[in-house]
Amino acid sequence: MKKKILITLGIIVAIAASSVVGFAVAAMNAPKHPSDYKIGIPYEQAVESDKPMLAVFYVDWCGYCMRFMPKFKTLSGIYKNKFNFVMINVEADENKALSEDVGITGFPTVYILDPKYDNRVLMSNSYYQNLKKFRVELDRYLRIRGLLDKATAENEK
Numbered sequence: 001m002k003k004k005i006l007i008t009l010g011i012i013v014a015i016a017a018s019s020v021v022g023f024a025v026a027a028m029n030a031p032k033h034p035s036d037y038k039i040g041i042p043y044e045q046a047v048e049s050d051k052p053m054l055a056v057f058y059v060d061w062c063g064y065c066m067r068f069m070p071k072f073k074t075l076s077g078i079y080k081n082k083f084n085f086v087m088i089n090v091e092a093d094e095n096k097a098l099s100e101d102v103g104i105t106g107f108p109t110v111y112i113l114d115p116k117y118d119n120r121v122l123m124s125n126s127y128y129q130n131l132k133k134f135r136v137e138l139d140r141y142l143r144i145r146g147l148l149d150k151a152t153a154e155n156e157k
Contacts, residue, residue, distance in 0.1 A: 031066075031069065033060040033066065034058045034059075034060055034062070034065040034066055034068075034069050034087070034089075034108075035058075035060050035087070035089055037069045037072070037073060037087065039069070039072055039073050039076050039085050039087055040076060040084060040085030040086050040087060041084055041085070041086060042086070043055070043086050043088060043095075043098065045084075046084040046086050046113075046115075047115050048115075049084055049115070050116050051082065051083060051084050052082075052083055052084070052112055052113065052114035052115075052116070052119075052141070052145065053083060053084040053085070053086050053112070053113045053114070053115075054072075054075065054076075054079070054083045054084070054085050054086070054110065054111075054112055054138070055085075055086040055087075055088055055110065055111050055112075055113050056068070056069075056072055056086070056087055056088065056108050056109070056110050057088045057090050057095075057099060057102070057104045057107065057108060057109040057110075057111070058087065058088070058089060058090065058107055058108045059089065059090050059091050059107050060089065060091070062107040062108065064107060064108060064128075065107050065108040068108045068128050071128065071131055071134070072085070072087075072110075074131065075131070075134065075135075075138070078135070079138060082138075082142055083112075083138070086113075090104055090107070102120060106125070108125075108128070109122070109125075110122075110123040110125075110128070111123065112138075112141055114145065117145070117148060121141060123137060124137075
């Protein structure tokens with residue numbers, strides 16, 4: 001009887017120890033900065049496309065930016081055929097002019113930028129924590145853009 005108890009305790013300890021090691025390895029490999037996420041395409045490439053882009057303006061020292069990146073990654077998987085996803089590090093020299101042009105005042109800032117219609121839509125930061133609300137706004141934009149596309153096509157006839 002004691003032998004069974006010792007074997008059972010040994011198995012439990014081994015499972016617990018392997019779980020702790022697994023969590024430690026995952027934590028070591030987890031992204032530490034928003035720029036560690038490699039989501040989407042470069043801004044210059046997105047501007048040349050007919051698709052609108054969902055652009056996140058971030059800085060690497062921002063905790064809110066870091067918390068938002070997993071959601072941005074999830075959105076990129078859901079909307080990959082409808083939006084180009086772009087990450088823009090505001091502190092990078094090549095992004096200073098764009099950041100000033102769109103008026104970045106906080107982080108993260110998410111815009112829908114649509115080069116086809118020269119349109120910019122600032123996404124409210126109240127959506128950042130609620131993926132469902134965020135998706136409602138993205139779908140709304142796509143519906144309106146669809147109407148614009150239809151009207152443009154009819155006018156060209």
